[in-house]
Amino acid sequence: MAWDTERTKTLLLEAATAEFSERGFAGARIDRIAAAAGVNKERIYQYFGKKDELFDAVLAAELVKVVTEVPLEGKGPAALGDYAGRLFDRHSLNGILPRLQFWEGLERGDYVVNREARASHCAAKIDTILQVLPGIDRADAADLLLSVVTLCDGWSVLPQLDALIAGSAPGRLARRRAFVVRTVTLMAESLTAEAA
Structure with missing residues (x-):
């Protein structure tokens, strides 16, 4: 079965959004994000890079949502x-x-x-x-x-x-x-x- 990259990215973004929103950048943990998404944390680094780049992706996605909605x-x-x-x-x-x-x-x-x-x-x-x-x-x-x-x-x-x-x-x-x-x-x- 092929790996569903887009679904994995979506799961990671959703988990990261909840984590960063609740705990902020400094308090957020990559391990918790990966566990909440049910994904290996290496996928975070593969798809988003470092923690600050993941935060950036989360914020950018939320900004697009509010502009659209x-x-x-x-x-x-x-x-x-x-x-x-x-x-x-x-x-x-x-x-x-x-x-x-x-x-x-x-x-x-x-x-x-x-x-x-x-x-x-x-x-x-x-x-x-x-x-x-x-x-x-x-x-x-x-x-x-x-x-x-x-x-x-x-x-x-x-x-x-x-x-x-x-x-x-x-x-x-x-x-x-x-x-x-x-x-x-x-x-x-x-x-x-x-x-x-």
Whole structure:
């Protein structure tokens, strides 16, 4: 029977995603990843190289997923609020990407996996914001995008602060989502008004 390379890579990426998301880059162990995937750890080195290259592959795969699953569409401030709400929903269901990005920042400093491709993607996302909110300044569009990401990512990696500050009453998630959407919409309205 032939070895199914793609299936093995998929199993390794899934196991590595869970491991890095939970334990970060420094805390993750290749042995645990291989065991969780049911694969010999030598396959990791064969397919992905060193541990840092495996982390890079995991992060790149998760970034592609979020871009595909949560596009920015429409026109006007409400479109930005809608985007923030959908991004918040995704991260509420699956906080893997926010955790990976926080680990990346904490453990790797200013090192960025796939810097050119990610910078290009960020520039394209800023271009999209400029199409959604015509007339606003590019620097404002960049700050708005970073604010959306921070609002949506921060909640999923700081649940203890949310519970301490706001409590854990029923409906908290819906209230937090509504607040994120309202905040982003108001920021976009303010930038649009300034541009006019």
